[in-house]
Amino acid sequence: MTIQKRHLSEKNFNKIKNAVADILEALGADVSTGDIADTPKRVAEMYDEVFEGMRYTNKEIAELFGRCFEIAKTTDMVCMTDIDTFSYCEHHIALMYNMKVHVAYIPKKKIIGLSKIPRIVDMVSKRLQLQEKLGTDIADVLEMILETKDVMVVIKGEHSCVTTRGIRKPGTVTTTMCLRGAFKKNENLRKEFLLQVK
Ligand SMILES: [Zn+2]
CATH class of the missing domain: 1.10.286 (GTP Cyclohydrolase I; Chain A, domain 1)
Incomplete structure (x- = not known):
């Protein structure tokens, strides 16, 4: 593809x-x-x-950016933090901005090319989204590519439907977390990753 x-x-x-x-x-x-x-x-x-990302399913995005390198099994965590993105909320078609995506995974038998993670983030952001859904979409794609459930995604972002209208609270930051596999079970692992997330 x-x-x-x-x-x-x-x-x-x-x-x-x-x-x-x-x-x-x-x-x-x-x-x-x-x-x-x-x-x-x-x-x-x-x-x-x-909204280019609405033309592809998560599975298709996994196929597009799924270039991996085989490795021996490891328990070491790979983190990529501070990936900039923006998206539009599906409730108001309003901009979600100043968004930072932080991703961690534990390789099972392969690692993904590092430039591919921001590409995945970009493509799933190019949809009408909810911040929570954005996190699960990124985790879904990574799970498919990496063939592991040990994935965690943290997103921080500002929503113009909160900061510029209605309640009007500029600077309000929403944080969402999608925890799977070992990150769900192992508190130390989770903490170790969260230390990388400012
Ligand atoms: Zn909204």
Whole structure:
């Protein structure tokens, strides 16, 4: 499987474009003229890009970025921390930003190429997401690739639907944790990883 330049079909692209024009009109904007006339098209193009991950299942993402190296069995933990990402919440289509993803796993018989972890994070972030779901998606993909349940994902992030609207609490950070296998059972292991997470 390779990354395809699969884009939204013309039908779905137009569907988004027309829906955005409807929203703008309902808000009182005149979309027939001026710079705003192209906004529906620009939004559809943006959605095509930022929701690329919705075109692939977790299994397909595991196939895309699953390049591994065989190793002898080890109990040593591999951590990758502070992977920057952003996503959009499925409740408001609002930006989730300042997000840092921290990943740990214990290799069973293979290790993953380190550059692949941020690629997996990027691709599953390019979906309408919930922070909790983002963590389980990353863990699912890693579990499939690494053939181990010993995976943990911690995410910290800010949600614009919390910081800029409604309750309006800028700086509020949400932390979610997805613990599996040994990380669920072994408190010391969990603590060791959390020491790496600022
Ligand atoms: Zn939201």
